[in-house]
Amino acid sequence: MNEPSPSLSTAAAASSSEVRSVPAAAPEQLAARAPAPEGLPGGKPGAAETRPTPPLPDAAHHREPLVNPGGGIDYRRFLDCIHCGLCTAACPTYLELGNENDSPRGRIYLMRAVTDGRLHLTPEVRQHLDLCLDCRACETACPSGVQYGRLIEPFRVAMEEHGISGHTQGWFHRLVLLGLFPYPQRLQPLLRLARWSQRLGVVWLVQALRLSRLLPGAWRQVVEMLPPLARPAPKLPAFVPAVGVRRRRVALFTGCIADAMFRHVHWATVRVLARNGCDVVIPPEQVCCGAIHLHSGAGSAAKDFADRNLAAFDVKNLDAIIVNVAGCGAMLKDYGHHWHDDAQPSRAQLAARVRDVHEFLADLGLVPPEGKLPLVATYHDACHLGHAQRIREAPRKLLASIPELQLRELPETEVCCGAAGTYNLTQPEMAQRLAERKVRNILSTGAQAVLVGNCTCLMHIERFCRAAGHRLWFAQPIELLDMSYQGRQPRL
Ligand code: SF4
Ligand code: SF4
Numbered sequence: 001m002n003e004p005s006p007s008l009s010t011a012a013a014a015s016s017s018e019v020r021s022v023p024a025a026a027p028e029q030l031a032a033r034a035p036a037p038e039g040l041p042g043g044k045p046g047a048a049e050t051r052p053t054p055p056l057p058d059a060a061h062h063r064e065p066l067v068n069p070g071g072g073i074d075y076r077r078f079l080d081c082i083h084c085g086l087c088t089a090a091c092p093t094y095l096e097l098g099n100e101n102d103s104p105r106g107r108i109y110l111m112r113a114v115t116d117g118r119l120h121l122t123p124e125v126r127q128h129l130d131l132c133l134d135c136r137a138c139e140t141a142c143p144s145g146v147q148y149g150r151l152i153e154p155f156r157v158a159m160e161e162h163g164i165s166g167h168t169q170g171w172f173h174r175l176v177l178l179g180l181f182p183y184p185q186r187l188q189p190l191l192r193l194a195r196w197s198q199r200l201g202v203v204w205l206v207q208a209l210r211l212s213r214l215l216p217g218a219w220r221q222v223v224e225m226l227p228p229l230a231r232p233a234p235k236l237p238a239f240v241p242a243v244g245v246r247r248r249r250v251a252l253f254t255g256c257i258a259d260a261m262f263r264h265v266h267w268a269t270v271r272v273l274a275r276n277g278c279d280v281v282i283p284p285e286q287v288c289c290g291a292i293h294l295h296s297g298a299g300s301a302a303k304d305f306a307d308r309n310l311a312a313f314d315v316k317n318l319d320a321i322i323v324n325v326a327g328c329g330a331m332l333k334d335y336g337h338h339w340h341d342d343a344q345p346s347r348a349q350l351a352a353r354v355r356d357v358h359e360f361l362a363d364l365g366l367v368p369p370e371g372k373l374p375l376v377a378t379y380h381d382a383c384h385l386g387h388a389q390r391i392r393e394a395p396r397k398l399l400a401s402i403p404e405l406q407l408r409e410l411p412e413t414e415v416c417c418g419a420a421g422t423y424n425l426t427q428p429e430m431a432q433r434l435a436e437r438k439v440r441n442i443l444s445t446g447a448q449a450v451l452v453g454n455c456t457c458l459m460h461i462e463r464f465c466r467a468a469g470h471r472l473w474f475a476q477p478i479e480l481l482d483m484s485y486q487g488r489q490p491r492l
């Protein structure tokens with residue numbers, strides 16, 4: 001095993017108050033403490049897959065809680081990291097801050113050190129972990145196949161479950177992020193109120209007088225990120241038949257925020273699927289995918305959402321479950337990995353049916369759209385599409401089939417825009433830095449339209465584009481495809 005880089009050692013040592021008095025073990029000693037599992041160099045048949053929880057320090061001398069959030073993680077996942085550092089240049093927080101503790105390699109090292117019992121989970125350590133966007137750009141860059149999401153996500157879940165995440169104390173986190181956003185039926189009345197406030201000029205007045213600065217931080221982010229709200233699209237029916245010969249029977253996953261704010265995108269998706277010969281089922285009992293909860297560390301609530309979706313989708317009678325939001329698609333595709341109980345095989349079956357809408361249509365073979373859209377557009381790779389699902393070519397292929405649409409490549413398209421689910425609310429400073437970086441790159445293309453396969457990224461980038469005084473047209477690629485089929489033009 002390679003030595004950790006000097007900069008990592010320095011980073012850990014720099015916060016000497018965080019480090020236990022126990023001398024840091026050399027990598028060989030660590031390997032001896034945690035036997036390499038079967039299949040890895042030095043591994044023995046039957047070696048334990050999960051590292052036992054190490055003894056923690058004397059409570060009388062330390063204020064940190066006596067729990068180990070890495071204790072349940074398969075320790076081989078830490079050992080996959082060979083400390084080469086190739087991921088650092090892909091990591092948005094490292095690009096912005098240049099601090100090794102805010103890089104993938106640094107965070108893996110921190111989590112592993114906490115798991116080993118060599119480092120306390122202090123607020124400083126938590127902040128480095130909290131600043132991670134879970135964008136998984138590091139997975140794309142890593143030559144060693146490190147599954148970073150399977151380290152940070154269970155680590156966060158364990159921190160939350162043990163009450164050491166720093167989130168559980170926040171009422172905004174409990175009531176709004178976890179109690180409001182995942183429930184479209186709770187969100188809709190508030191969105192109606194917000195729409196009327198916008199129409200009556202209340203929001204304009206608040207912005208003109210800069211009154212939103214008086215709101216608590218996270219509320220200010222919510223108010224400022226709201227786009228001009230249109231009247232919501234009508235409720236979706238439970239079934240839409242294929243146009244012409246039926247080629248597939250699919251279900252549409254509608255989600256939570258997407259259903260409350262972007263139902264017009266669901267309508268566009270259903271129309272495009274039907275036009276491509278798909279019967280579309282839209283189960284009314286389906287719920288949020290659980291990603292907001294899981295990424296906030298609330299694992300058991302996320303499992304409840306997963307199991308309600310398991311009951312809602314008749315998996316055996318579907319060719320695919322179609323998703324048009326990258327974050328939800330990544331979460332649903334991971335249903336088989338997150339929990340290990342009796343329902344795990346059924347969750348894995350559901351996960352195997354999940355297809356991102358671009359991926360599905362590109363594989364199916366698109367009925368060529370004929371409506372001309374003479375536009376210059378650029379496409380941003382949402383992290384949970386490009387990195388987590390590795391879907392990059394399919395959206396470009398679909399867009400290339402639209403007559404007269406000119407697609408210009410976006411510099412740094414693979415760098416996260418800072419939205420990252422609810423990250424833009426919980427880490428607004430970094431979220432803003434990344435959004436401004438994204439807007440600069442978008443403007444450099446000269447595009448009139450910006451296409452994004454994830455609704456929260458779209459809202460986030462649009463907000464900072466508006467704030468900088470630029471009026472570009474934002475949409476999801478499927479909306480453009482729908483317009484081309486219908487012979488409509490966007491209102492730029
Ligand atoms: S690229 Fe992969 S192996 Fe190399 S430091 Fe990053 S996570 Fe570790
Ligand atoms: S998930 Fe994204 S922000 Fe987090 S360490 Fe990996 S590249 Fe960096």
